[in-house]
Amino acid sequence: MEENYKREIEVLWRISKLISKAQEPQEIILGIAKESTKILRADAASVRLLEKENLTLVGGYGLSEEYKAKVSLKIGEGLVGKVAQQKRPISSDDISKDSRILYPEIGKKEGIFSLICVPILTENKLLGTLTVYSKKRRTWTEREVRMLSMLAEQTAFSLEKIKYFQTLKEKYIRDELTGLYSRFYFLARAKEEIARSSREGNYLSFLFCDIDNFKAINRIQGYAEGDKILCEIAKIIESSLREEDTVCRYGGDEFAILLPKTDPFKAEKIAERIYKAFIRVKEVKDRPSLDISIGIASYPMHGKSIEDILSKADRSMIFAKHHPEKKIFIWDEWKITDVKELYKEEILPEIIYALAETVNMKNGYTGEHSRLVSEQASLLAKKIRIEEERIKRIRIAALLHDIGKLAIPTYILTKPTSLTQREREIIKEHAENSARITRYIRGLKEIVPIVRAIHERWDGKGYPDGLAGEKIPLEARIIALVDTYQALISDRPYRRRFSKEEAIKKLQDEAGKQFDPKLVHVFFKILV
DSSP: OHHHHHHHHHHHHHHHHHHHHOOSHHHHHHHHHHHHHHHTTOSEEEEEEEETTEEEEEEEESOOHHHHHOOEEETTSHHHHHHHHHTSOEEESOGGGOTTOSOHHHHHHHTOOEEEEEEEEETTEEEEEEEEEESSOOOOOHHHHHHHHHHHHHHHHHHHHHHHHHHHHHHHHBOTTTOSBOHHHHHHHHHHHHHHHHHHTOOEEEEEEEEETHHHHHHHHOHHHHHHHHHHHHHHHHHTSOTTOEEEEEETTEEEEEEETOOHHHHHHHHHHHHHHHHHHHHHHTOTTOEEEEEEEEETTSOSSHHHHHHHHHHHHHHHHTOSSOOEEEGGGSOGGGHHHHIIIIIHHHHHHHHHHHHHHHHTOOTTHHHHHHHHHHHHHHHTTOOHHHHHHHHHHHHHTTGGGGGSOHHHHTOSSOOOHHHHHHHHTHHHHHHHHHHTSTTOGGGHHHHHHTTOOTTSOOSSSOOOGGGSOHHHHHHHHHHHHHHHTSOBTTBOOOOHHHHHHHHHHHBTTTBOHHHHHHHHHHHO
């Protein structure tokens, strides 16, 4: 009895060591089969795993190739199939006389006389079966059944652990939505390829792709349609590449592509192939608003580090995004002096929207507030037929007019009761703060006087300068009217929202006092 116990402990130690080192299921299966044979002093063992309704032989020890050729059984079929069906151990002392054995002639040829089979289970869920074979007549003891069942438990645990880590690994290197490689994997591959290109003296090119107008698709048609389009474009890009190329979903609607042993001019040809494939699908799907922009940068011509090259490919893509005709640009094809226009068209709007969203969050509004004020103010401006350049200023100033509230304590902005005199004075400081902050943003000089004057009143009782009537910039008068309306129909910490009719009545009462009466009259026509 003591000798048996010692052998059991040794087997468990060897199994735990195997589990800690094994990286692949096959290692576990072979190791378990060997140990099962040793501890039961048998001659062979096999492991079958459940695949749909079939029990497929995936590995074993001490078995001939002829036996392994009989790879599949169904649940409930034969002795092994019954073990799977009933989820309990079953043994046979003499397989030649056992009607439950499906292939007794093969067993006889193998020299197998008896066997024992146990289920491989995890939380009563069947994974497969573990079978041990003996070339002698055996009556299997309860201890042997217990030991084999314990090994089956270890097999289940090990297989589940490996499956879990393989799933994690796959998620780590693959984007779940598109199936392309992840950004993490791409950057690791890029560093490897840069090192190789450096050793071998080869070019290495990068493409950076972005879907134009994709945010509008998400906003108008919904994220489900956006996800569908992303997957379609991922397939278009992947099918346009060579076998040695690597493509990843870099983020949102951006894709990055690694092209080994490729100079920028060959990379441009590949980019053109992607673009043509995209246009063909775009026309078939009838999506006129969508487009794709591609930037190209190469190692070592345009940079020595992955960060530098990707940045240049990205900036080239942004330039392509705002070019009226050409949608593919290599880094050194466009002049650095064009960066001013790039800032104005791409970077500045991003800064403006980010600041507006920050103000909305602090002010207790939803993210839609600034956008709605901006859109509705632009609509009112168009209605009174002012020039396009002034409308553009209105659009930007409407987004930023409350930026000074970032300097006001949150407890004042969200206070559910009446403000004290001192708190009202602090609130009034935000007009000057807004003008001061806006003055420091390059490209917004013409916006500053508009932002400063939005809280002036038609009757001269506003702040910070006490301007009255038409001395208040027209842009500021328009924004003030629309902003008040949007505030009235929104819930605030200190009151419920007003209905549209109630809000219109309040604006009407303030025509000629707080607001330009002519603008109020035109605005009502828009709201009807």
